[in-house]
Amino acid sequence: MRAALLLAGAALALSxxxxxxxxxxxxxxxxxxxxxxxxxxxxSIDPRIGDLPQLKTRPLSxxxxxxxxxxxxxxxxxGTPTNYSAPNGSTLAxxxxxxxxxxxxxxxxxxxxxxxxxxxxxxVTQSPNDSVxxxxxxxxxxxxxxxxxxxx
Amino acid sequence: xxxxxxxxxxxxxxxKARVEAWLETSEEARRALGAMESPAVGEWLSREMEARxxxxxxxxxxxxxxxxxxxxxxxxxxxxMRRRGMVGGAxxxxxxxxxxxxxxxxxxDGGSKSLVAQATTAPGASTAPAAPEAEGxxxxxxxxxxxxxxxxxxxxxxxxxxxxxxxxxxxxxxQHGAGGN
Numbered sequence: 001m002r003a004a005l006l007l008a009g010a011a012l013a014l015s016x017x018x019x020x021x022x023x024x025x026x027x028x029x030x031x032x033x034x035x036x037x038x039x040x041x042x043x044s045i046d047p048r049i050g051d052l053p054q055l056k057t058r059p060l061s062x063x064x065x066x067x068x069x070x071x072x073x074x075x076x077x078x079g080t081p082t083n084y085s086a087p088n089g090s091t092l093a094x095x096x097x098x099x100x101x102x103x104x105x106x107x108x109x110x111x112x113x114x115x116x117x118x119x120x121x122x123x124v125t126q127s128p129n130d131s132v133x134x135x136x137x138x139x140x141x142x143x144x145x146x147x148x149x150x151x152x
Numbered sequence: 153x154x155x156x157x158x159x160x161x162x163x164x165x166x167x168k169a170r171v172e173a174w175l176e177t178s179e180e181a182r183r184a185l186g187a188m189e190s191p192a193v194g195e196w197l198s199r200e201m202e203a204r205x206x207x208x209x210x211x212x213x214x215x216x217x218x219x220x221x222x223x224x225x226x227x228x229x230x231x232x233m234r235r236r237g238m239v240g241g242a243x244x245x246x247x248x249x250x251x252x253x254x255x256x257x258x259x260x261d262g263g264s265k266s267l268v269a270q271a272t273t274a275p276g277a278s279t280a281p282a283a284p285e286a287e288g289x290x291x292x293x294x295x296x297x298x299x300x301x302x303x304x305x306x307x308x309x310x311x312x313x314x315x316x317x318x319x320x321x322x323x324x325x326x327q328h329g330a331g332g333n
Contacts, residue, residue, distance in 0.1 A: 057309065118299035121296070122320055125291070125294060127315070130315050134320045135321070
């Protein structure tokens with residue numbers, strides 16, 4: 001009984017020190033799905049998107065209107081794809097390939113289905129809070145973008 | 153791509169004047185031009201091509217040359233980019249390995265210039281050589297595979313942020329005759 005209590009206490013202490021989402025074998029990623037369109041006039045940014053200065057920078061600024069289609073947090077397990085069903089009918093699969101000792105996350109992304117006849121694969125190595133936008137595929141008169149950020 | 157053509161001395165007349173006007177007003181354009189003229193980029197490209205030739209014959213070289221030659225016809229653009237937070241700064245050269253149907257971004261020490269390149273990947277491309285080593289903070293785009301589509305990789309400049317952002321733009325599907333995509 002005492003051993004069990006000790007183990008439970010150790011686990012509790014460990015969980016306070018090491019956040020579960022940054023343990024190295026798994027992490028959390030924020031996914032925003034955006035629809036970019038070109039509107040007459042000055043355009044607008046959906047206030048639900050929040051502060052994303054990247055939208056006003058080339059090449060994303062080629063669209064002057066952005067609407068938030070979805071925002072979600074995904075759990076990424078090393079070596080196991082996490083699937084997300086996108087509004088455009090495609091599937092985004094994120095796989096955490098590696099976490100380095102200096103907290104660099106190598107993530108492989110696959111977009112398949114929808115209008116794609118062949119899957120698109122992307123592999124990036126990024127730090128927490130770096131943003132990777134993958135997209136440009138036509139959707140609803142504009143283009144759809146997936147913004148992926150590893151959460152710290 | 154106009155900037156690349158300008159760097160190669162291929163522009164004349166109105167096109168040349170337009171690029172020169174852009175260079176006068178854009179520091180980023182000047183930086184990109186400087187990167188293109190940097191010997192480091194050429195040396196790295198030569199090394200890569202030599203290595204590819206040693207591994208698999210001259211096809212890779214031909215494909216790389218054809219890619220470079222074909223890029224302006226596709227209306228591609230060379231976009232200046234900056235990698236924030238890189239240790240000691242870096243040149244980011246981009247080699248589109250058309251033979252493998254993949255786009256890679258390779259980093260080099262020794263400067264602060266960056267390039268963006270475009271590639272159309274071939275249908276059925278599937279083999280991925282080893283990714284380049286990370287050289288510090290910032291996003292490393294190790295691989296992009298988008299069969300039969302143009303791909304552009306943009307590193308965004310975010311002066312107000314220590315974090316980096318990358319846009320990987322998947323272009324329209326290309327038609328390659330009856331057998332293409």
